[in-house]
Amino acid sequence: MEINIQKLDKNGFLAKQELGYAKFVPPCVFYVYPSLGLNRGNGSVGMEEQPTNLTKRRLVLIFICIPVSPGKSRLIWTFPRNFGVWIDRVIPRWIFHIGQNLILDSDLYLLHLEERKINDLGPSNWHKACFVPTKSDALVSAFRKWLRKYSGGQVNWGTKFSGALPPTPPKEQxxxxxxxxxxxxxxxxxxxxxxxxxxxxxxxxGGCHTSSTRISISMITTMASNETSIIRDFLQRKKKSSEVVSKSKRLIVRLRSALGAQWAQDTPVSLSFHRRERKVFAAL
Structure with a gap:
């Protein structure tokens, strides 16, 4: 972005940029006037109609940066405009503040470090602490030029502060x-x-849902325990039944071997069979 300084004196400076212009008013007010074009205030206009009520959209970005003490400043900003004011009645201010503070936070730590570099090199050697070669850096160069020419390159704290920067606090602070x-x-x-x-x-x-969930889980656990007991009993009975069947099969095999030919001939079983059967059962 190309920025040209139009005027610089003790009353500040004026800069022309591609989309509007900017103005610095000493000691700590900075204005930006973006060029937004024209807005038809009476709605859409036909091809053959001449616009009778043209309202120029105006937006001003106002930044007031007040030095409070060495290393600390208070920033106040506002963006007055003559269009889209309804959005301020719908969306609360704190939502806008979230986004605006994110922009400030993205530059805060960098500016903190640059301030200490300039302090170490001296106000007159500020250009050695940062590299500003492009035309978009014209505002930074103009402010440093104004500060050096009309304020000795630094803020005059008088007798309240010595001008020494405080130690760097933790990054969280x-x-x-x-x-x-x-x-x-x-x-x-x-x-x-x-x-x-x-x-x-x-x-x-969430606590109420947790309590009801615990009750439900307890009921399910009890039901599952009962079902498990029923299934266990059933399996035990089935196991016993299987054991009886297996025992019966073994008994039949032994009976066949004990009866011998009589079983094969399919003849009536005599009393000796019953005696042998009792002996076989006794042997099992």
Whole structure:
């Protein structure tokens, strides 16, 4: 993206870019005016009709970055516009804040490290700490030029701070969003309270489902135990029956061998057969 600095003086600078322009107003306000074209306010217009009510869409990105102490700044931003305002009445602000904070977080750690590199090299050697060769880096170069020319290259803290940067905090603390934003934002803090209430409700509902599930499992276990007992008894009886059948088969085999020819001739069995049968049963 090509960006050209049109004007730079003690009142800030003005930059022209492909889709609009940007303006820096000292000491800490930055405006971006995107070019969005025209919007027909009276709906669609026919080929032969002349538009009678043309409304120009306007959107302004306003960033206010306020130095609070060495290494810390407070960022305030707003995006006023004259179209699509209905979406702000439908979608809560905290949903937009999630996406916007993700953009800030993507640059936060990089800016933190660059600030320390510039501090080590000195404000006048800032260009040695970062490489900004393209035309899209013109805004960074213009701000550094303005800061060096009209503010000595750094923020004048007066007697309140020495200007030395504090030690780098843990990354979790540096990237924290809860204490730096959520607790101070009415929309995000309200969303957290609502989500916590939903979480408690879901846990209670989950507990009820767990209790009913435990009861169902207990009933199923009892029924399965009863069925298992019935099946076990049946199998035991079947096993005994099989043993009786097997024993009977062995008895018949022994009877055949004991009776010998009389069994083969299919003759009436005499009393001696019964005596032999009793002997065979006694032997089993």
């Amino acid at each position: 540096l990237m924290d969003r809860y204490w730096s934003h959520v607790v101070n934002c009415s929309s995000c803090s309200m969303a957290v309270k609502g989500l916590k209430a939903v979480e408690v409700a879901l846990q209670c509902q």
